[in-house]
Amino acid sequence: MVGQYDENVLPDMLPVYYTRLFPQNLFCRWLSCGNSPQPLSNRELSFTLADDVYLRYLSINNQKEFFTLLQKKCPHKLDIGAVYNTKPSVGRHDAVVLARELVFDIDLTDYDEVRTCCQEAKVCDKCWKFMVVACEIINAALKDDFGFQSILWVFSGRRGIHCWISDYEARTLDSPGRAAVADYLCLIMGGENQSKKVHLGSDNLHSSIRRALIVIDKYFDDIVQDQEFLSTSDRLKSFLKMIPDEALRKQVQENLERMPTSSIDRWKCFVNNYNQFCKENLHGMRKMKYLIEEIKIQYCYPRLDVNVTKGFNHLLKSPFSIHPKTGKVSVVFKPDNAKDIKLDEIPTIYTLLDDSSSDNVQHQTNMRTAVKNFQELVFSLEKAEAVRRKTEANTSLEF
Amino acid sequence: MEFKIKRKSVKTVTTGSLVDVYPHDLQMYKIPPTDNISLQEFESLALERLTLLRCLATATTLKGLRIFSEEWTDFVISDLKNQGLKYYAKLCEKSGCGTLQPDLEARRKDHIAHFILRLAYCRTEELRRWFISRELELFKMRFMTMKTDAIDSFFKINNLCYTNISDDEKNELIKYLRESTFYHNNQNIENFKFYKVKFYEVLDLVKSRKVYLRGGYAYIPHKDFISVLSAQFRMLLRQSLAVACHHLGEIEQDERLVSLLKGLHQSYSGNDFISDTKVTVPIESLDFLSAKSFPLCMKQLHEHLRSAHHLKHGGRLQYGLYLKGIGVTLEDSLRFWREEFTKIMELDKFEKQYAYNIRYNYGKEGSKKNYTPFNCLKIINTNVGPGECHGCPYRHCDSGILKNKLKGYGLDAQAVNDVVDMAKKGHYQIACSKYFDAVNKTDLGLGINHPNQFFEESQKLLKGDIKIEVKKEEKSNIVKTESNNIEDMDFDEITEWKE
Ligand code: SF4
Ligand SMILES: [Zn+2]
Numbered sequence: 001m002v003g004q005y006d007e008n009v010l011p012d013m014l015p016v017y018y019t020r021l022f023p024q025n026l027f028c029r030w031l032s033c034g035n036s037p038q039p040l041s042n043r044e045l046s047f048t049l050a051d052d053v054y055l056r057y058l059s060i061n062n063q064k065e066f067f068t069l070l071q072k073k074c075p076h077k078l079d080i081g082a083v084y085n086t087k088p089s090v091g092r093h094d095a096v097v098l099a100r101e102l103v104f105d106i107d108l109t110d111y112d113e114v115r116t117c118c119q120e121a122k123v124c125d126k127c128w129k130f131m132v133v134a135c136e137i138i139n140a141a142l143k144d145d146f147g148f149q150s151i152l153w154v155f156s157g158r159r160g161i162h163c164w165i166s167d168y169e170a171r172t173l174d175s176p177g178r179a180a181v182a183d184y185l186c187l188i189m190g191g192e193n194q195s196k197k198v199h200l201g202s203d204n205l206h207s208s209i210r211r212a213l214i215v216i217d218k219y220f221d222d223i224v225q226d227q228e229f230l231s232t233s234d235r236l237k238s239f240l241k242m243i244p245d246e247a248l249r250k251q252v253q254e255n256l257e258r259m260p261t262s263s264i265d266r267w268k269c270f271v272n273n274y275n276q277f278c279k280e281n282l283h284g285m286r287k288m289k290y291l292i293e294e295i296k297i298q299y300c301y302p303r304l305d306v307n308v309t310k311g312f313n314h315l316l317k318s319p320f321s322i323h324p325k326t327g328k329v330s331v332v333f334k335p336d337n338a339k340d341i342k343l344d345e346i347p348t349i350y351t352l353l354d355d356s357s358s359d360n361v362q363h364q365t366n367m368r369t370a371v372k373n374f375q376e377l378v379f380s381l382e383k384a385e386a387v388r389r390k391t392e393a394n395t396s397l398e399f
Numbered sequence: 400m401e402f403k404i405k406r407k408s409v410k411t412v413t414t415g416s417l418v419d420v421y422p423h424d425l426q427m428y429k430i431p432p433t434d435n436i437s438l439q440e441f442e443s444l445a446l447e448r449l450t451l452l453r454c455l456a457t458a459t460t461l462k463g464l465r466i467f468s469e470e471w472t473d474f475v476i477s478d479l480k481n482q483g484l485k486y487y488a489k490l491c492e493k494s495g496c497g498t499l500q501p502d503l504e505a506r507r508k509d510h511i512a513h514f515i516l517r518l519a520y521c522r523t524e525e526l527r528r529w530f531i532s533r534e535l536e537l538f539k540m541r542f543m544t545m546k547t548d549a550i551d552s553f554f555k556i557n558n559l560c561y562t563n564i565s566d567d568e569k570n571e572l573i574k575y576l577r578e579s580t581f582y583h584n585n586q587n588i589e590n591f592k593f594y595k596v597k598f599y600e601v602l603d604l605v606k607s608r609k610v611y612l613r614g615g616y617a618y619i620p621h622k623d624f625i626s627v628l629s630a631q632f633r634m635l636l637r638q639s640l641a642v643a644c645h646h647l648g649e650i651e652q653d654e655r656l657v658s659l660l661k662g663l664h665q666s667y668s669g670n671d672f673i674s675d676t677k678v679t680v681p682i683e684s685l686d687f688l689s690a691k692s693f694p695l696c697m698k699q700l701h702e703h704l705r706s707a708h709h710l711k712h713g714g715r716l717q718y719g720l721y722l723k724g725i726g727v728t729l730e731d732s733l734r735f736w737r738e739e740f741t742k743i744m745e746l747d748k749f750e751k752q753y754a755y756n757i758r759y760n761y762g763k764e765g766s767k768k769n770y771t772p773f774n775c776l777k778i779i780n781t782n783v784g785p786g787e788c789h790g791c792p793y794r795h796c797d798s799g800i801l802k803n804k805l806k807g808y809g810l811d812a813q814a815v816n817d818v819v820d821m822a823k824k825g826h827y828q829i830a831c832s833k834y835f836d837a838v839n840k841t842d843l844g845l846g847i848n849h850p851n852q853f854f855e856e857s858q859k860l861l862k863g864d865i866k867i868e869v870k871k872e873e874k875s876n877i878v879k880t881e882s883n884n885i886e887d888m889d890f891d892e893i894t895e896w897k898e
Contacts, residue, residue, distance in 0.1 A: 052751065113785050146598060147615025169615065173599065180602035191783035193796040206608045207575045303785065
């Protein structure tokens with residue numbers, strides 16, 4: 001368990017972790033590929049030190065320098081920024097951002113209005129399922145729709161996941177392009193004052209939405225049971241607000257209130273109600289054509305922090321860095337395995353460095369798997385980069 | 400770009416060659432004109448095009464019409480006719496390849512006028528943005544009114560060759576194409592030809608999920624080529640404005656031109672609500688001021704901040720810049736936010752995480768730009784996420800909630816209904832103006848296009864500035880509307896492609 005460890009020992013443990021366990025070599029290779037054709041040194045790194053001193057515009061020329069820098073500064077937090085046209089430094093305000101991985105940040109705090117098991121910084125295996133759904137949906141869209149290959153998924157260290165796309169096309173995408181990708185993936189919209197946040201209209205459903213719904217359906221019953229969306233009168237109230245038609249809403253309310261509190265049964269009853277209502281009101285169903293889908297999406301679809309994706313030089317926590325509050329490692333995982341992740345099996349710096357810890361063996365294994373996942377991605381990225389450079393050289397010869 | 404200005408116009412081009420130069424009503428304006436024209440013609444062409452572009456802006460912002468909708472296009476065309484710009488009306492109504500003298504004349508004017516305005520609008524980033532947005536609207540509108548044969552010849556003339564995907568590929572994908580392509584129910588997708596372009600060539604379609612994507616390619620039918628074209632047109636304009644700006648020096652050797660070009664946009668620049676000379680507003684008076692002089696979007700943020708002692712990023716930005724605009728000093732601003740935030744967090748955390756942003760708003764950090772408060776257009780079009788309460792309440796509130804809010808503020812039933820009705824119809828700014836009248840007890844019917852304008856107008860009323868000159872007041876507002884759009888129309892923003 002994390003709680004029994006003391007943040008104060010971090011300064012002693014971090015140098016050991018960085019030397020023995022942090023995959024420095026892979027890390028530098030991954031970044032180099034992501035920089036190309038710019039040199040590694042043009043990438044901004046940023047460190048947060050023990051007493052919250054914040055260093056920006058750091059850069060490294062090679063792995064050796066990286067090692068020295070880690071030893072010297074021993075950062076509590078390690079973030080990665082953009083690739084500039086020159087070596088980044090504090091004084092250079094004329095530096096231009098040339099590239100940056102396309103990134104996604106999904107955080108469970110953005111699910112606070114739907115999750116009922118935890119709030120704010122808390123997270124448990126129940127709400128982790130939201131992340132599993134998010135990862136599967138986004139990963140499929142990035143691969144199938146946008147054709148991206150080098151997609152890295154990382155546990156954020158506490159209550160969310162990050163995604164880094166290193167394909168050349170993604171790295172060099174301009175900001176309108178990033179904004180368009182983010183908007184394409186964003187279905188939940190609306191603030192505090194809007195109860196229904198998903199509007200799918202009444203035309204055909206876009207293929208990407210259909211695919212997302214298939215993923216949601218795999219987990220939906222589970223999540224409904226875990227979260228009990230409909231079990232208390234407050235939750236029921238906010239659920240009912242999503243039904244735009246008054247007649248249907250009344251009907252559903254009466255029926256559900258009469259039932260036992262099990263959310264899954266209530267949900268099924270609602271679906272029957274809705275279907276019945278559709279049959280009886282063939283007209284006037286236009287605005288509710290996709291009501292079931294809309295509600296499922298509002299409950300389960302990924303909630304992206306779009307500003308992180310749209311921004312070109314947002315700093316984002318590095319893979320394999322340690323979360324200063326939880327001590328957890330930002331492990332790399334495969335999207336297919338997201339569903340098997342158990343939060344307390346995620347290695348922490350404390351258990352990894354403490355042979356006597358009961359979790360030590362298992363955490364070591366999981367750490368090795370995470371490094372292997374990272375390695376696989378870096379290898380295939382390097383291959384793709386080589387191919388790209390070769391074709392580029394060929395085409396430039398031709399002209 | 401060369402313009403040789405003569406006192407008297409000399410027609411050097413004959414009809415025969417005009418057909419060659421201007422084969423089509425719709426142009427990409429790739430080559431600058433080399434005609435000799437008189438200063439007089441230069442001036443009138445410039446003013447006429449300016450009228451045309453303003454007319455587009457009016458249709459969207461003042462009339463509140465949905466861009467590219469039928470009503471929108473109708474308004475533009477009839478307004479052009481009313482203003483005596485028949486040739487533009489005709490170019491916009493149905494672009495084609497006619498070869499009659501008036502057709503050719505119109506194209507020549509269109510061509511030259513576009514290039515004149517490039518010179519007038521290349522000087523600052525804001526002017527460029529405004530110009531590009533309007534020219535793009537114009538281009539899209541004209542493309543949309545074109546018949547198929549006119550489109551075909553447009554492609555030929557501009558050397559745009561794309562090959563459609565094979566029938567096999569189409570049949571294999573037809574299910575997805577049908578699901579994901581945006582088309583009208585009365586059209587038969589089986590008859591469409593589909594083309595494959597990279598997804599980043601049609602960002603507006605990607606953004607609104609109106610195209611099928613697979614492996615990085617977008618599959619677009621013929622009609623959606625407007626997306627590819629306007630993306631190219633935008634790029635072209637952007638680059639050529641930069642070039643034009645570089646060469647301004649040479650052109651401005653001619654005194655007459657300098658005053659003309661400068662005058663053109665000066666008649667056009669208005670208040671951007673960067674406050675420096677204005678009175679300062681003490682933060683102690685904000686509660687009082689928010690009752691009558693804050694538009695709902697700001698009142699809502701103010702109240703949320705007071706009750707929850709926190710605002711998310713979008714809210715801090717929208718409200719912070721607004722406060723700056725009404726005359727709250729940086730020192731006061733820091734104090735104001737600090738007092739609220741520290742009710743729920745340590746002072747240390749506030750100073751570390753939030754104070755920077757406030758100084759940033761005032762241009763004291765980061766890129767040190769003096770940021771201007773957001774106008775309505777920007778606020779209305781902003782994305783509001785879960786847990787956030789910025790944006791424009793007429794757009795981002797359920798009508799039930801909006802109704803209760805307004806009732807809670809003591810508006811009478813009639814006024815509440817009027818406002819909510821307008822909001823439901825999508826006329827957010829008109830709803831806002833009705834709210835203005837209700838809380839300030841007048842019937843000015845202002846065109847609200849900036850929250851800071853709302854504030855200033857309300858203050859004027861309270862201090863008794865406005866007497867009987869209501870009409871004049873309205874007029875000056877129209878000018879404001881357009882000029883304020885300049886600075887906030889985001890250069891990189893993709894205007895949504897609604898049909
Ligand atoms: S119309 Fe403008 S001023 Fe009025 S509430 Fe909306 S954004 Fe604010
Ligand atoms: Zn939980």
